[in-house]
Amino acid sequence: MTIYDIAKKAGVSASTVSRVINNKPGVREETKKRIQQLLIKYNYSPNEAARGLVTQASKIIGILVDDIRTIHHTDGAYIIERELVKLGYCCIIFNTGTDEASKAKYINILKRRRVEGAVLIGSSFQVKAVEQAIKKYLNDTPVVMANGYLDLPNVYGILADEQNGVANCVKLLYDKGHRRPAFVIDLHTPSNLAKKAGYEQAVQSLGLGDILVYETNRTLQGGYNVTKKIMQEHPEVDGIIYAVDLLAAAGTRALLDMGISIPKQVAVIGIDNSIYAEICNPKLTSLDNKLLNLSMTAAHTLISALAGGQPNKKILIFSSIEERETT
Amino acid sequence: MTIYDIAKKAGVSASTVSRVINNKPGVREETKKRIQQLLIKYNYSPNEAARGLVTQASKIIGILVDDIRTIHHTDGAYIIERELVKLGYCCIIFNTGTDEASKAKYINILKRRRVEGAVLIGSSFQVKAVEQAIKKYLNDTPVVMANGYLDLPNVYGILADEQNGVANCVKLLYDKGHRRPAFVIDLHTPSNLAKKAGYEQAVQSLGLGDILVYETNRTLQGGYNVTKKIMQEHPEVDGIIYAVDLLAAAGTRALLDMGISIPKQVAVIGIDNSIYAEICNPKLTSLDNKLLNLSMTAAHTLISALAGGQPNKKILIFSSIEERETT
DNA sequence: TTGTAGGCGTTATCAG
DNA sequence: CTGATAACGCCTACAA
Numbered sequence: 001m002t003i004y005d006i007a008k009k010a011g012v013s014a015s016t017v018s019r020v021i022n023n024k025p026g027v028r029e030e031t032k033k034r035i036q037q038l039l040i041k042y043n044y045s046p047n048e049a050a051r052g053l054v055t056q057a058s059k060i061i062g063i064l065v066d067d068i069r070t071i072h073h074t075d076g077a078y079i080i081e082r083e084l085v086k087l088g089y090c091c092i093i094f095n096t097g098t099d100e101a102s103k104a105k106y107i108n109i110l111k112r113r114r115v116e117g118a119v120l121i122g123s124s125f126q127v128k129a130v131e132q133a134i135k136k137y138l139n140d141t142p143v144v145m146a147n148g149y150l151d152l153p154n155v156y157g158i159l160a161d162e163q164n165g166v167a168n169c170v171k172l173l174y175d176k177g178h179r180r181p182a183f184v185i186d187l188h189t190p191s192n193l194a195k196k197a198g199y200e201q202a203v204q205s206l207g208l209g210d211i212l213v214y215e216t217n218r219t220l221q222g223g224y225n226v227t228k229k230i231m232q233e234h235p236e237v238d239g240i241i242y243a244v245d246l247l248a249a250a251g252t253r254a255l256l257d258m259g260i261s262i263p264k265q266v267a268v269i270g271i272d273n274s275i276y277a278e279i280c281n282p283k284l285t286s287l288d289n290k291l292l293n294l295s296m297t298a299a300h301t302l303i304s305a306l307a308g309g310q311p312n313k314k315i316l317i318f319s320s321i322e323e324r325e326t327t
Numbered sequence: 328m329t330i331y332d333i334a335k336k337a338g339v340s341a342s343t344v345s346r347v348i349n350n351k352p353g354v355r356e357e358t359k360k361r362i363q364q365l366l367i368k369y370n371y372s373p374n375e376a377a378r379g380l381v382t383q384a385s386k387i388i389g390i391l392v393d394d395i396r397t398i399h400h401t402d403g404a405y406i407i408e409r410e411l412v413k414l415g416y417c418c419i420i421f422n423t424g425t426d427e428a429s430k431a432k433y434i435n436i437l438k439r440r441r442v443e444g445a446v447l448i449g450s451s452f453q454v455k456a457v458e459q460a461i462k463k464y465l466n467d468t469p470v471v472m473a474n475g476y477l478d479l480p481n482v483y484g485i486l487a488d489e490q491n492g493v494a495n496c497v498k499l500l501y502d503k504g505h506r507r508p509a510f511v512i513d514l515h516t517p518s519n520l521a522k523k524a525g526y527e528q529a530v531q532s533l534g535l536g537d538i539l540v541y542e543t544n545r546t547l548q549g550g551y552n553v554t555k556k557i558m559q560e561h562p563e564v565d566g567i568i569y570a571v572d573l574l575a576a577a578g579t580r581a582l583l584d585m586g587i588s589i590p591k592q593v594a595v596i597g598i599d600n601s602i603y604a605e606i607c608n609p610k611l612t613s614l615d616n617k618l619l620n621l622s623m624t625a626a627h628t629l630i631s632a633l634a635g636g637q638p639n640k641k642i643l644i645f646s647s648i649e650e651r652e653t654t
Numbered sequence: 655t656t657g658t659a660g661g662c663g664t665t666a667t668c669a670g
Numbered sequence: 671c672t673g674a675t676a677a678c679g680c681c682t683a684c685a686a
Contacts, residue, residue: 002663013673018665026671043463045438049376049385050663053678058376060419068405071398078395078422085421090440092387093420094412095405111372113417136370220605249606256608278547279576281583281608329679340657345681355655377679380662657686662679669674 001042009042010035021046052114061302062110063093064103066122067187069218070244071274073121076146076295080119083299087306089116098124098187104133111137117302121146121295123191142305146298147191147289149314156305157314158298160289162191162271165319166198167205169241169269169287172321174206178239178267182212182230184251185243186222192243195271199241212237216247223250231258231266238266239327245270249280252326268326282325289319328371336369337362348373379441388629389437390420391430393449394514396545397571398601400448403473403622407446410626414633416443425451425514431460438464444629448473448622450518469632473625474518476641483632484641485625487616489518489598492646493525496568496596496614499648501533505566505594509539509557511578512570513549519570522598526568539564543574550577558585558593565593566654572597576607579653595653609652616646 003017010017012031019027020035021044027035038044052058061084065073081091092113096103103125110118118138120130126148134143134152142154149157166183173181183199185192200211214230216222223246230237231254242248248270252262260266262282270277273288294317304311330344337344339358346354347362348371354362365371379385388411392400408418419440423430430452437445445465447457453475461470461479469481476484493510500508510526512519527538541557543549550573557564558581569575575597579589587593589609597604600615621644631638 003665004663014663015665015674016672019672022665028671031671045435045464047380047441047663048439049379049441050678051665052376053374053380053663053680054665056678065405068402074401074405075395077420078392078401081420082422090419090421090436092417093404093408094417095409108372109417112375114374114376137372220602246602246606253608275547275573276602276606279573279603279606281580330681331679341679342658342681343656346656349681351682353655358655374679377662378681380664380679381681383662655686658684660681660683662681664678665676667674667676670672 001044002047006035006038006042006044009038058114058116059089060113060115061089061091062113062115062118063091064106064110064118064120064125065093065095066098066103066124068095070122071276072272072291076121076291076298079292079295080299083296083303087303098189100127100129103127104129107133108137115141117142117144117306119144119146119298119302120148122189123148124187124189126150126190142302144298144302144305146294156301156311158294158301158317159314160191160294160317161319162287162289163194163198163201165287165289165321166195166241166271167202168321170199170202170206170208172327173239173267173269174208176263176267176327179208180212180234180237181208181239181241182214182234182237183241184214184216184223184226184230184247186216186218186247195243218244218246220246220250223247224254227251227254228258231255231260239269240266241269241271243271245272245274245276245284245286248284248286249276252280252282252284263325263327269321273322277322277324285324285327286322287319288322290317293317328369329374333362333365333369333371336365385441385443386416387440387442388416388418389440389442389445390418391433391437391445391447391452392420392422393425393430393451395422397449398603399599399618403448403618403625406619406622407626410623410630414630427454427456430454431456434460435464442468444468444633445470446473446625446629447471447475449516450475451514451516453477453517469629471625471629471632473621483628483638485621485628485644486641487518487621487644488646489614489616490521490525490528492614492616492648493522493568493598494529495648497526497529497533497535499654500566500594500596501535503590503594503654506535507539507561507564508535508566508568509541509561509564510568511541511543511550511553511557511574513543513545513574522570545571545573547573547577550574551581554578554581555585558582558587566596567593568596568598570598572599572601572603572607572611572613575611575613576603579607579609579611590652590654596648600649604649604651612651612654613649614646615649617644620644
């Protein structure tokens with residue numbers, strides 16, 4: 001069912017039908033009514049692709065998520081979707097994985113779909129390959145990075161101050177008498193590296209001795225095992241900060257299973273302040289990097305840029321520590 | 328940059344460029360090379376909307392999610408996306424909320440985008456308004472329902488046998504000596520109502536006395552409060568089944584805070600076998616409704632239908648109980 | 655091997 | 671107030 005079909009049935013031209021559909025003035029009330037009825041009768045729905053072709057506006061936003069295992073990435077995508085749909089946009093969402101080359105590929109796909117804007121969720125987009133792909137394909141399209149930044153004229157970054165945040169976590173432990181903190185990292189994303197840097201910085205400035213950084217993979221088993229390893233190799237450790245709540249949750253359980261009391265003997269801090277932190281027993285103290293705020297800000301930054309505004313190129317969102325039962 | 332621009336630079340016609348882009352035969356190797364270089368030099372990317380107009384194929388799949396708070400819905404959407412992107416589709420994702428009317432609206436949006444297929448995630452799509460909207464707008468497009476079904480020729484349903492599953496949970500409690508089970512429900516979705524029916528059926532067939540169904544909202548606080556209420560009003564209760572893991576996790580904590588031992592005094596069972604169940608301490612026994620399997624099956628059903636196959640109209644996925652520490 | 659012409663479904667710009 | 675007509679970017683016969 002096209003506007004031509006409707007036009008024929010109504011005995012008018014396609015342009016008149018188009019006017020009615022788009023609520024343009026200059027159509028006699030009577031013909032308008034007639035056409036509207038036919039539109040309804042035949043369940044006419046405009047073809048947005050054809051429409052976009054002539055208006056040069058796809059009304060599509062591209063969202064790229066680097067790691068769907070990270071609950072606040074997926075949640076963030078939905079938050080952004082919800083804001084943009086209000087303005088009549090539709091969102092195509094891809095999960096790119098952490099591989100650099102494939103990210104560039106997806107940016108090309110966004111170009112082919114002629115997206116009017118893009119949001120890249122996750123700090124791992126902050127790499128050369130993505131920068132080049134944006135320059136190549138999306139250089140005329142506003143791109144908002146949720147927890148990342150690239151120095152390009154059309155790129156806007158919303159960043160969590162994770163380095164300071166983690167440094168503050170170390171200080172919190174210190175203030176509570178925990179002087180031997182360890183740090184657990186999984187992926188080497190810019191975000192995680194910033195957290196690690198915050199840990200190292202605070203440990204050094206407070207003179208807490210050696211840096212104790214342990215690596216694991218982002219699974220409950222990984223968090224569990226690495227925690228046991230830490231305590232075996234360094235029984236003097238009295239506080240552990242984990243790069244994400246998920247690992248902290250597993251670590252908490254490992255400590256408990258080892259008969260270690262929390263937070264008395266060992267304090268635990270997670271990062272993200274996700275639902276995991278609240279479900280955990282004892283409830284996790286967690287660095288709140290303001291996911292919701294960050295995603296909302298990303299959405300509004302994009303909306304502003306889309307409207308021709310001049311949003312801030314770089315916005316820093318301050319984190320805070322949500323204290324619960326593990327510190 | 329259009330094929331015309333490239334054609335001009337190459338000194339050929341647009342059709343020749345088109346042939347090269349689409350790898351069609353009948354282009355002299357030399358001109359082909361020349362054109363390919365120009366394509367790369369100018370970062371040409373075909374406009375998929377224009378392409379779709381002429382090929383009558385949007386290569387777009389629509390995914391509708393009813394409730395993004397449900398972690399296995401959002402995860403499911405990503406699983407499905409990942410499968411379809413392999414075949415060159417791109418997915419537009421909307422979260423519709425649980426409101427019936429707005430769901431119909433989104434189905435219309437899918438039509439306007441001329442999606443080639445759709446996946447509806449969540450049992451709450453199993454309603455009249457959606458059925459009518461599909462008939463009206465998507466009657467020629469394969470629609471797969473993840474955990475739902477509607478009796479229309481183009482609709483395929485993948486369903487979890489939650490009623491039996493919950494009945495089996497009651498039996499499990501029974502076998503372990505827990506004879507006064509209660510059930511906690513939040514949303515009145517078809518899925519949750521099936522779970523409730525399973526509970527009631529088993530309680531009756533085992534002759535376990537009165538039906539004890541409590542309602543709450545899907546928050547940790549809700550799960551916590553309702554659990555205390557249950558134990559106050561019915562201290563004889565010795566087992567609680569919660570409609571979702573999230574509530575069970577909160578309930579577990581409430582029981583512990585009341586000094587009730589788990590599972591000795593009161594056993595707990597959640598539903599979804601989500602990560603929440605594993606993070607919880609004690610780890611939750613949970614009804615595994617095979618989310619991953621269900622989403623995968625949905626994806627493959629759609630792919631089969633898209634390819635012109637005749638997938639099963641209705642597939643039942645059998646659940647199982649993952650026993651952990653709360654039973 | 656290559657080019658021309660027509661059309662996909664719309665909107666926009668003119669005339670009338 | 672209404673109707674031709676020409677785009678938008680691409681593909682595909684058909685013709686050369």
